[in-house]
Amino acid sequence: MSDDVVKSKSALRAPPSSKEAERGVLGSVLLDSNRVMDICEEGRVVPETFYDHRNQLLYETLRGMSHNSQTIDTLTLCEQLRTLKKLDSAGGVAYIQSLIDQTPTAAHSEYYINIIRQKHLLRTIIQYAREAESSCYNEAVGADLLLGEIEQKFLSIADQQEGTALTWSQAVTNTISHIDRLFSLGAGAVSGLPCGLTNLDKKLKGLRDQEMIVLAARPSMGKTSLAMNIAECVALGRNIYGQPMKGDHNRPHGVGVFSLEMSTESLAMRMLCGMSGVPSFQIDQGILNPKNVNMKLSRGANDLKNAPIYVDDTGGLDVMDMRARARRMKKRYNIELIVIDYLQLCNYREFSKQGRQIETSQISGQIKSMAKELNLPVVVLSQLSRGPEQRGDKTNRPKLSDLRDSGAIEQDADVALLLRRPCKAASDPEFDDIRLAIIDVAKHRNGPTGEVRLDFDDELTRFGDRADTRSETSGFDNKE
Numbered sequence: 001m002s003d004d005v006v007k008s009k010s011a012l013r014a015p016p017s018s019k020e021a022e023r024g025v026l027g028s029v030l031l032d033s034n035r036v037m038d039i040c041e042e043g044r045v046v047p048e049t050f051y052d053h054r055n056q057l058l059y060e061t062l063r064g065m066s067h068n069s070q071t072i073d074t075l076t077l078c079e080q081l082r083t084l085k086k087l088d089s090a091g092g093v094a095y096i097q098s099l100i101d102q103t104p105t106a107a108h109s110e111y112y113i114n115i116i117r118q119k120h121l122l123r124t125i126i127q128y129a130r131e132a133e134s135s136c137y138n139e140a141v142g143a144d145l146l147l148g149e150i151e152q153k154f155l156s157i158a159d160q161q162e163g164t165a166l167t168w169s170q171a172v173t174n175t176i177s178h179i180d181r182l183f184s185l186g187a188g189a190v191s192g193l194p195c196g197l198t199n200l201d202k203k204l205k206g207l208r209d210q211e212m213i214v215l216a217a218r219p220s221m222g223k224t225s226l227a228m229n230i231a232e233c234v235a236l237g238r239n240i241y242g243q244p245m246k247g248d249h250n251r252p253h254g255v256g257v258f259s260l261e262m263s264t265e266s267l268a269m270r271m272l273c274g275m276s277g278v279p280s281f282q283i284d285q286g287i288l289n290p291k292n293v294n295m296k297l298s299r300g301a302n303d304l305k306n307a308p309i310y311v312d313d314t315g316g317l318d319v320m321d322m323r324a325r326a327r328r329m330k331k332r333y334n335i336e337l338i339v340i341d342y343l344q345l346c347n348y349r350e351f352s353k354q355g356r357q358i359e360t361s362q363i364s365g366q367i368k369s370m371a372k373e374l375n376l377p378v379v380v381l382s383q384l385s386r387g388p389e390q391r392g393d394k395t396n397r398p399k400l401s402d403l404r405d406s407g408a409i410e411q412d413a414d415v416a417l418l419l420r421r422p423c424k425a426a427s428d429p430e431f432d433d434i435r436l437a438i439i440d441v442a443k444h445r446n447g448p449t450g451e452v453r454l455d456f457d458d459e460l461t462r463f464g465d466r467a468d469t470r471s472e473t474s475g476f477d478n479k480e
Contacts, residue, residue, distance in 0.1 A: 016122040017051035020102075024112035026055060027103025029062050030096075033072035035324035036109045037063070042327075042373075043113050049120040054091040058099075061086070074100060107349040110320070121157065128153045193337060193377060194249050196233025196240045198465045199452050203441050204415060207234075207337065207377035211445075212368045212412055214343075216382040216403055217419035218396075222437065223381050224262065225461040226419065227339050228271055230379065231255045234337050235307040240464055254308040254335035258322055260345035264311040268304075270461055276300035279459040308333065319348045319366045323373075330374050338374070340367065342381035343409065361408030368412040382409055384418070396425040400442050416443035421456065437463060 025045075028036045040063075047056040047063075061080055065072055070080070074096055081087040090096070132150045192206025207213060207230075217223040233239055237251045244250040259267055273280040276296040310329055314321075322340070329335045340346070343363060351359040371378040387402040398418040403409045410416065418440040422430040430436055437456040441449045455464040 015051065015126065016119045018115050018119055019052060021112045021115035021119075022050050022052055022055045023099050024103050025050075025109060025116060026058055026062070027099040028106035028109035028112060029059075030072065030074060030077070030100050031103060032106035032109070033062075033066065034328070035321050036106055037066045037072075038324040038327050039110055039113060039320070043117060045113060045117065049116050051119065051123070054089070054095065057086060057090045058096070061090070105349075107318070107320075111350070124157055125154075128157070190246070190249070193234060193253065194239070194245050195230045196238070196245070197229070197454060197463060198239065199454060200439065203448065203450065203452050204444070205447055207379065208414075208446070209375050209377060210372045211377050211414035212364075212371050213377060213379045213415040213417065214382050214403070214409060214413040215379060215417045215419065216384050216398070218384050218386075218398070218424075221419050221421055221424065222456055222461065222463070223419055224341055225270070225274075225456075226439075226463050227341060227379055227381055228257075228267060229274070229463050231257060231309060231337070231339050232271055232275065232304075232307070235309045236303065240462070252308050253337060254310065254329075254333045256326060256329040256333070256335040256338045257309060257311045258317065258325075258338070258340045259311055259313045260315055260317055261341055262313070264313045267311060267313075272297060272300050272304055274460045274462040275304060277460065280461075308335075310335065316345065316347055319346050319363045320350075322346065323366060323370050326370055326374060330376070336376050338370070338376060338378045340378065340380040342383060343367070344383050364408045364412045396420060396428065398440070398442075410443070413443055414445045415441070418442050434458070436466070 025036070025040070029040070045059070047060040050056045050059055058077070061084070062072060062077065065076070065080060070076060074093075078087060078093055078096060081090050087093070128150070131153070135146055135150070138146075190201050190206035192204070192208035192211075194201050194206050195204070215223050215227060229240060233245075234253045235255045237245050237249060237253065239245060257267070262270075269280055276299065278293055278296050310333055312322075312325055326335075326338055329338075344360070346363045348359050348363050348366070351362045367378055367380055382403055384398050384402040387399065398420060400410045400416055400418070401407075402418075403416075419437065420440070421437050422428040423432075423434045423436065425431065435455045435457070437454045439452045439454065441452065443449065453466045455466045456462070457464070
């Protein structure tokens, strides 16, 4: 076959594209604009990512509406296009309506987006390859210079792809600056965000950015209480006893809470009663002096109502929806900590039919990716299996292998905290100590492991530091 025939066939081939995937992306935006537009922005989707000119125009309009915080649906999109006098160029009302009709769900939007990005990448490669071929016939340009120009064009394609990384030199420089900061704070300084409990901060050195901290326990051990105690301390910039945090953490920090189990009102009630020293069950039973209680609650409410805590109590939340909402929280409120209560109540529609173990492993991976993407610590609560109760161990001491549904949680976690209370195990040697709570730092990627002993007030659902540290252990046997 001659070269002319090959070139002729090549010219007749249509550039790589997928009309179905392009329509799927646009239909997903119309069905769930907030989440899907966030994913598009994260994936660096631009109008040129679409091959069909109508789809380019529609996405450009939708992106402008999103940036202006306008409501997005078929009616508002059509009205916006009429205003811009581009409705006919974009295919008209019938074409826009067909985008929704042909898109059954927005759950697979990431899959559609990946397809159009791959097709756009192939078109870009073809374009640069043709330009390179054409330039090679220009003998006025030296081959060495031409090679350098072509090489730079192809390298620029990689630069346009998602994800950026620090150079090694920048990473080392940033590390030295971080070490200098720790030296300036003195011995025992907390490098991360203090959790408000001194004994736990000594072990963890604070909650660090980009880390996934798993707090796991059997039911009714107090894991939600501990998570909300930490959220309160971080949001107020004060430790569990109301004293200012040390160093530059003596200020409010925004906290995003995804409560898949409890309502916002229930969390507020629990936190307010704990801060005020008023047992909530006694309020429900009406056995307290209303005047004294109101004074205490008023003082607590004055502190708490202005705390930068942002709660999303949507039940059964899809993990991708959660990531989109977390991005918006970060953008709007500049949150510095996320708490998720709890992992097993999350869903992942894309993997829901592949078994709970696979779905949970994917959810865990997405939460870890969220911590890295938003550059903040994420405390995620998790249930433990019945393993501690079935092993016959007198203390019912949990292990990392007891994390429910998937071993991926153990793998993805930077820090794993296993909470237990000896008073819940009748055969435990410390069963009579009803205030004792023990946190086993079973995994600590950047520090020591071991047990931390705390006090827990069951009536106030409030943890505190324990003066008795005789049984605290330290080691690096589980550290990676």
